[in-house]
Amino acid sequence: MKQAQLKAFLFLCLYFLFAILHAQKNTVAGGGEATGSGGTVSFTVGQIDYNTQSSSGIGTISEGIQQPYEIYFVGIEEESDKDLQFNLYPNPTTDKLYINFSGEVPINLTYNLFSMKGELLVQGQIISNKTEIFFEQMPASTYLLRVNDSKEIVKTFKIIKNN
Numbered sequence: 001m002k003q004a005q006l007k008a009f010l011f012l013c014l015y016f017l018f019a020i021l022h023a024q025k026n027t028v029a030g031g032g033e034a035t036g037s038g039g040t041v042s043f044t045v046g047q048i049d050y051n052t053q054s055s056s057g058i059g060t061i062s063e064g065i066q067q068p069y070e071i072y073f074v075g076i077e078e079e080s081d082k083d084l085q086f087n088l089y090p091n092p093t094t095d096k097l098y099i100n101f102s103g104e105v106p107i108n109l110t111y112n113l114f115s116m117k118g119e120l121l122v123q124g125q126i127i128s129n130k131t132e133i134f135f136e137q138m139p140a141s142t143y144l145l146r147v148n149d150s151k152e153i154v155k156t157f158k159i160i161k162n163n
Contacts, residue, residue: 084154088145092160099131099147108150113159116142135161 034041086101099111105126113122113133121143122133133145143159 084149086147088157088159091157092162093135094162095134095136097133097135097145097159099126099133101126101129105129106149109154110148112146112148114144114146116144 084101084106085103086099089098089100091097105128109126111122111124111126111131111133112120115121121138124131124133126147138161140161140163143161145157145159147154147156
């Protein structure tokens with residue numbers, strides 16, 4: 001009889017020990033995103049606590065809170081002092097992209113097409129008022145198109161290629 005009581009006691013101790021070990025898991029009731037004119041907020045309903053750790057060189061991490069993940073396009077707004085009038089269409093594109101100039105095209109005008117990884121995919125020279133860039137063989141993705149005059153960057157465009 002004592003062995004049965006001892007086994008029951010040990011079973012209950014182990015049961016409560018495992019219950020205590022799993023006490024830090026959160027079961028949240030809900031959550032979502034709220035968007036308005038001031039911005040967007042992600043929220044969780046039912047979260048009971050969190051832990052914050054800071055470092056001067058790295059920043060702050062709030063464990064237990066939804067963390068934002070943002071992608072910034074660096075250098076997308078590069079423009080030169082040159083007054084060149086041109087437009088790009090259609091964007092998003094499926095097969096061809098056109099660079100259309102109004103007025104005389106400068107002599108040393110070129111373009112470079114980059115992937116979002118920074119790989120140079122296509123380069124060419126702009127010699128007429130309407131230049132075609134073919135996207136048919138490229139996968140659906142986002143690309144950067146940089147227009148250069150000699151070695152100076154005139155403008156960088158973000159191009160979206162759809163299927």
